[in-house]
Amino acid sequence: MDVAVQAALILFIGVAFLLIIGAPISISVGVASALAMFTLLEMDNGALTSAQRMFTGMNSFTLLAIPFFILAGVIMNNGGIAIRLVNCAKVLSGRLPGSLAHTNVVANMLFGSISGSGVAAAAAVGGTMTPLQEKDGYDKHFSAAVNIASAPAGMLIPPSNTLIVYSLISGGTSISALFMAGYIPGILWGLSCMIVAFLYARKMGYKSEARVTFKQALLVFLDAIPSLLLIVIVIGGIIGGVFTATEGSAIAVVYSLLLSFVYRTIKVKDLPRILLESTKTTSIVIFLIGVSSVMSWVMSFTNIPGIIADLLLGFTDNMIVILLIMNIVLLIVGTFMDPTPAVLIFTPIFLPIALSFGIDPVHFGIIVVFNLSIGTITPPVGPVLFVGTKIANLRIENVIRPLMPFFIATIVVLMFITYIPELSMKLPELFDLVTPK
Template identity: 45%
Template sequence: MGIALLLGGFLALMFLRVPIAFALGLSSLATVFYLGLPPLMIAQRMVNGLNSFTFLAVPFFILVGNIMTEGGISDRLVKLADVLVGRLRGGLAQGNVVASTMFGGISGSSVADVASIGSFLIPAMTRNGYPAGYSVAVTVTSSVQGVLIPPSQNMIFYALAAGGLPISTLFIAGYVPGFLLGLSLMVICWIMAVRHGHPTGERYETREALRVAANALVGLFTIVIIIGGILTGVFTATESAAVAVVYALLATGLFYRTLNRAAVGRIFATTLTTLAIVTAIIMTSSAFGFLLSYLRVPALLADGIFAISDNKIFVLLAINVLLLILGMLMDMGVLILILTPILLPIATKVGVDPIQFGIILILNLGIGLCTPPVGTSLLVGCGIARLPLERATKSLLPFYAAMVVVLLLVTYIPALSLTLPTWFK
């Protein structure tokens, strides 16, 4: 009955459109009263959820992403992407993917990628003869690289939920899957371009190409600070994020001169709003996760799966199917915090490394960001294009296929996630 009250209460409150943090907290509180546990336990678990040095990196990474978005870095990255791949068949679509690769390495957010890059690339692609649904599909699916290529806020959430995995190792593990995803989407773009006769982009003169590259590299150096500082041991993940904030402010304020007082005000207001939501969700999901463990939900789910088969291929396939379904229905960050304590023990029991499982989990839920009915990135992309959801979804099908292929490769070939972290130990 306790499990039914906890999970049923949460789902009922979600169905009634209660904010996720309140749904988690209220269902946890109701379950504590039903079980006769001291209510103070909920408060203690909520506080413990934030009692981590790792969590301090979250506000800094959110702030860096907002500074770069408001500071106009995205349009410079789009120009650089156009210089690099614009001459290919379907060059604007190819450039969209490459721009998302670079911007994802700064913002760490799929939604921020779509909102920033998509705001002018989707209309630009439409003006150049690409169908509106196809323009949305390319922008939305390529934005998933932002949750894999570091710095990724969702990797920090996973590290917290998994009991304190090293952020630097997770960051490095995301590179190969992230680039593999981008490459697979570029292949789909090329195939579609050849089939439908999409145009090539403009050719840049050498001097102009160098000017565009130099202009964009100032913003891209933020990635060098974050990842380089961590890999060399100069900074922890939290310290590198703080240094990156200072650099981003200097780059956008002094070099690009795109920030003013009003822009800085918007940046901090947006950051505080996002951080308040994230903090509330982490706190309440910590209490919710404790009750899941107390009620032995992970063990019961594991017993159910292993009762069917303990074959590693089957177990991972079952986890992937479950994650893809849930990713269509709920927010990514919440699912990471709730599902990690449940599914990670099952995955490790069949020999999956926790780092690899983190990449599998994040990629699964990243696909959910592109999937109706609750795919946040898809909704943002459709809003920019003023396009009905069903029209965009039809155009997404070949890109979904590519993403699922990458997901299966990451699931069943551990080296894709674990080789780079081994090199940098």
Template identity: 50%
Template sequence: MGVIQATVLLFGSFFVMLLGGVPISAGIGIASIITALASGMDFSIFSLTAAQRCFSGVDSFSLLALPFFSLGGNIMNKGGIAKRLVRFARLFVGKVPGYLAATNVLANMFFGAVSGSSVAAASAMGSIMGPLEKDEGYDPNYSAAVNICSAPTGILIPPSGPLILYSITAGGVSVAALFMGGYIPGIMLGVFVAGIAIIMAKKMGYKSSTIVETESPWKVAFDAIPSLLAVIIVMGGILAGFFTATEAGVVLCLYCGALGIVYKELHAREFYELLADTMVSSSTILFLIASSSIMSYVMSYTGIPAAISAGLMSISNNRYVILFIMNLFLLIMGMFLDLTPAVLIFTPIFLPIARSVGMSDVHFGVMLIMNMGIGSVTPPVGSCLFVGCGIAKVGIEGVTKYIVKMFAAMVLALLLVTFMPIFTLLIPYLCGLVPSFWW
């Protein structure tokens, strides 16, 4: 079987199963098995190699960081941290039109900077901001759209679980460099969404804040400091070499758990439920990684990554054209694939292409995660879209008309990050983590 036929069979069978409702992890594994056998691989050798690849794919100390950061995000969601961050964010944007929408964006950026999860941010902020916006007469579809589109800042502003996953998949790219590289793109994404949200709010006649805060701004800021301190502890510890990214996840869980107890928001029963939820979500990710390891093996055996690379390079040798095509493809794929499988599938395909046009591993990783984050707000498989709509109790059709304009702003931010490496690499360069902040 030729490379083209193998590519069509692998991805074609996968998407057919995806449309048929087969779980993504199972679809990846089944499509890989079908392609391997159709390519003439000996079944006994393939089955033995596939088992070894599954085990080696999840046998990584660095992978422990994912459940710990996931648990930390869940603890913050339930531990009263989100509410304090919302009050703190309102101090900065209370005077702008549609201040609650702007507060939602800023609070998602703060919460994402602590939790590292876009879905957790969409859930936490949607449940807090939704009722407040409804009381002030905001269109629930508009409120949900703002919450959904600003949630992906959480996977760019560190700490970030997806950036850790990319680091492992790419073969050990510096987590510290990726974390530092995510700051400016994450902030840009939030600012662009907030700008569109404020313009839309002004046109719809939404006013600035009329709420009279019973406590002084200093007291509100003081209450938020312990929550924001989690970022300093995690990032400072990693950069100073006190602990690894995995150990940072443990520190985050312990710190946020202690805060939840101090705030009297968490009890033994809640901790049990949070641990159970984290175990379920982590097992799903591990199954995805295991099945994706089989797909990576099959793609290498059939020569699919090399063929795709050669195909792209035959279109043009101009890096900007190649990166534009790559972004277009990833944006489309992000509409159909969740973030975790997308990172596992596309990193081994596109990272060699990015390297061939002079793009650093850190720059490509941030661009990839940003693409997938934008994809999470679009139908039909957008995780943030479904969580945000579910929390707000609104339909996808009503939200989409507002998302379209914000989506355009998000794509603009993506293009700036893609074609201007300084936005990604400047902070890592200043920290001595990368050799240059340009091509």
């Protein structure tokens, strides 16, 4: 058997076997990649090349944005920002039937867009909104489903760590363009959740909030402005070319920390705990990127992406069908794999095929992240699903049924995003971040 074929089999069988026996994804990828490397090269050269690839994969200035955005998210999750965003969302959506459900959706979009994390949004906003909805007589399973379904919208609305990872692995796709491309898909995700919530609220007879006066609304907005300014400062600065995404992430940390001190929700003694929490999350992500760099080298050496491309193109040369197959694969992968490792593993495989059909890498990046964001709310691994049910003190199996309409709605939006490129590309083109086709 050819050495390259042996290495490819060791890589995929090794990853699958280690995942089945319960090994962490990073360990599974790292061990299988190292064994495949030793098959291709001698032990000494394989170890040296693996170490070099890991270092090269992690040695990126752009990659520094991830630990800073993670730290900013943890600070905001502890800094009293969620309640101010919830109050702002309540004013924006309070006149709709089932207003608290809509408030949950809007608050998740706002908080997710600031923290860049669906899990953080589900925990912070869900912890605030769940008791309020229960007090108002909302079905607790429906309330949990609303919170879970809407939380991943923040993974598309910038800043998004997953988009940063995609930028790195795709060969340097513009982060500014990816950030702008995520706005409309992220907003459409939230709107689809609001449509489902509206229909359910009408059916169940849930009421809207009492009308607030202009003065009350103004006070709420003024209270939320310092938190919302973070989006304007960071994203505006990145898009405007004032600073890079990495520099913007550092500014986000400083701003959110100062804001939390002003709100007096974080004390100096809390900083070691916050730093430790963010360091744990960062170490997982960065280590994954390092071992995935080894895996990418092995796949490139054995021409795995080319083989898969030939198989797909041998099956059909219809772009619509190819994109549908990619979506199905990514949706399935998302059910058992977190977005970061999935982006690292499948982008090198699928991106060359997409480029061969003339699909812009920015548009394709949004398709990939949208698919994998849906995976965060699906069993058996979905992290947002687990956090959302834990916050609501419910069992996962009891939330799946009310979650299904939201799942279907996001799939519909995914189809629009996939086959209408303008939904992703219009804003980047408007800001001259990509060249119009």
